[in-house]
Amino acid sequence: SRPRSSLRVLSDAQHSGLTLPTVSHYRLFPKALGRLVAALGVRELHLALTQGFWRTRYWGQPPLQAPAGAELWVWFQPTVTDVDKAWKELSNILSGIFCASLNFIDSTNTVIPTASFKPLGLANGTDHHLLRYAVLPREVVCTENLTPWKKLLPCGSKAGLAVLLKAERLFHSSYHSQAVHIRPICRDASCLAVSWELRQTLTVVFDFFSSGQGKKDWSLFKMFSRTLTDTCPLASQSKVYVDISPKNKEKELLEVSPAPTSVHEAIVQGDKKTYAVYDLLSPSLFNTSRSLNVQLKWKRPQDTEMPIPTLHAQRYVGGYGLQTGEICTLIYNTHPYRAFPVILLETVPWYLRLYVHTLTIITKGKENKPSYIHYQPAQDRRRPHLLEMLIQLPANSVTKITIQFERALLKWTEYPPDPNHGFYVGSSVLSALVPSVTAMKDMDVEQSPLFASLFPSSDGSSYFVRLYTEPLLVNLPTPDFSMPYNVICLTCTVVAVCYGSFYNLLTRTFHVEEPSRGGLAKRLANVIRKLRGVPPL
């Protein structure tokens, strides 16, 4: 497999607000987030900051994908009366906590999806008016976002797996995504009390094939320039999983060192996987050497590709010129014999005027009618387009969805800095229950936090996948911003020149000219003669 490291840190805390409404005591849960959740009536919060794009086609199904830029979706409590105000306040505070430009979230990029995002924790109702979703595709994620994220961990970056997270290595990668998920969960099996769960995930893709002279071998030290020395004393579990799944029935293609504590087999997202597990809490691991540097070596050079995932998608802008264009989305279902439905959520800014009558969905040369469609047209400068569709994908098919748009003209103050770079259109979201190729057993799923997905799995025959397509970059007709100043300069100069000559004409007195002292040549000659000491002409 492509050297891919996926690391998740899980912390769980109890939050008590029972005795006094204004008192709250935090043990592991970070106070900054806890206060936010309590003060603004948040039921569920999902924030992801991502740099780069997850190439599903080549890298396989992501554990938890996020769109490029910043993504925030929040479910509020039913007690919140003014959800828009709470949403605005929340995004402002989060932008302070995570040093991100989340304060640019406003009504022009916020949508209320009806079907794509369901609460992932305990929830009584799913009234989607309590949901807000926004993506900022322009957001650049860097060190200043990672530091506050690390600060939320109970041990910070002082101990445990988090010592590996050095910013200068993490951002030299093909994909970097950090996320915070807060949701209410059952405190125990009987579910009489509710706890808040904070899940922090970090996904990084290192590409050693291109940076490491064609070798795919990797080690922890090579990736992070650190090794693991201890665990966070507060952790109840601290494990490193390495995917060593054999491919094409060929075994022993790769080897890991040192010897793993155990080997774990599980069915993840419809595929049977084998993991080498290093349990950092087991005392035997640090007996031989003081630090753990997991290494993976390929026994012989091989270039087997990842199997193509069952569901993947592609999106691009078509058309030419600066007036009209077309958004094309291609959705692939590579399952050999099973069809399944997928929910597509498309959010398009208001300055691209969508023409819904041009919406065409074509599968295998025939028109494919969506079974559910929800469209909310945009209002200029107030809200974006929202298009949600439930589309049936036949087995082994490609579905092409196209919709045409017209580019609007913006006011000159509405252009962002560097407008010729283009305008981003956020990723569209695909949510689907994908039938698995291998039958899954429910038991496997719950065993470790890595596999206990955020998403509920309905039954053994299918699993939930949420994919994001590429963000789009669209060029809008851009005015010449220096034009007003040029016009001012030009007109002013013309006016001044006219004024000058009129003024001269009106104020000058005219005389009959007396014979002059001579031309320029004569005066020059006189100067030279004077220098030579010869009397002037």
Add this chain to the structure above:
Amino acid sequence: MAVVFGPGSVPGDLPRPLPFRDVQEMEISVNLRTSVTSRYEMRFRSTTAQEEAALAAATAREADAALHPLQNTALGSLTMYVLPETSSLLPQGTNVYVGKHRSALVRAGGSLAALQARLREVTQVMSFTASSIAAALSDRVPDGQLSPDARRYLKSSLGYEITFSLLNPDPKSHTVDWDIEGAVNRYVKPVLDKLSLVANFSVDSQILYYAVLGVTPRYDKESSSFLLSAHSLPHVINPVEARLGSSAASLYPVLNFLLYVPEHSHSPLYIQDKDGAPVSTNAFHSPRWGGIMVYNVEAPASPQASLPLHVDVDMARVMEVFLAQLRLLFGLSQEEVPPEFLLESPGNEGLADWELDHLLWAHTVENIATVSTTLTSLAQLLDKIGNIVIKDDVASEVYRAVASVQSAVTELSLGHLHGAFQASKEAVTSSERAFFDPSLLHLLYFPDDQKFAIYIPLFLPMAVPILLSLAKIVRETRLRKKEPTKMD
């Protein structure tokens, strides 16, 4: 203020027969332009039969408890009971007993003048002094004249957030447990309930791991302990501060109380004062910020004891220190009390009624000063930018602030402390809302000098012929002056 004379305590040189009224005024000057006038309205009367019975109690504390239902309980009012010189109610050597509520027992002290002087001292302890007013108006006091204590007090605010943080820099060696919820309910809540008149309080707590102090303590061989000297304490807070978590969800000032359990390799840890003696509470406070207490873990009996050590924090000891620091930060220290005074301990509530009044007087004055500063700077902003747009809601907030300040001042001069404080709070809210209105951002307005810069391409070429012809006129007038002499 009511002055009640008990039997046998009426001084001989009273100007008028009881009961009568008297007004005393005193001016406290803060700076050249600001002064505060304090005005005491005194009602002199003799005791009623019920009060006499109450004063016959065995101890001062019992008398105070019995007198409480008979008093005027309005905020800001005081009742003084004058006792005969020979009364056995007060212990030997004390002349004044200040009760839990709004009353005091005062020994007559012979002449009226001596009594007046004593009463003035009592009222200053129980309501306000020149220095407490100066502290409230510290922004306006010239730098040199302010006592160092005045800088310690928290600024008046509509609310405060109190955060208790347990710092455990070494979770490998110590697992620390603290029953903060119980301690807050038992010790902090009664105090805050009482203070709820002054402001809104919210309390929370957190545990921070791997949070270290910014200073490496010095090892002392003699006592085999680690020492933090007083001059290194200012550097202790900075690295911790970054971990405390900002109060993103509200704008109120935060009071931090940190309990620091030193690392295993650095314990026991003691704080030294300026003279090198260890501080008995092992705690210190930082003005307007909060307090830090170092909580040493007893070394295990056997060195082989397995780590981590389990530590249960003795919350009574910790909260005693934190509550004392809280009182200090609110300016409720009793350092200025003259020696012949005896103060009743406020008991479980941690705060006597008159101390609350003390706080309210200071905060009311401070609020009024804040509002006047805010409105003045708003007016200055408007003077600077002529074309700024004042929306109707901003204007109405300004009007409301001015009206509230005026009513606060009136109420204050009438001695209605509660009404004055409420009005001053409203004035602060309105004035801040007006001042921080997003439409009043001065960056929104285009400065005039930049407008001029844009039109330079017009003005400059137009100026050239005008200037040239001016120069020509000057030259010609000079020539014309010379010409007549030439003609001659």
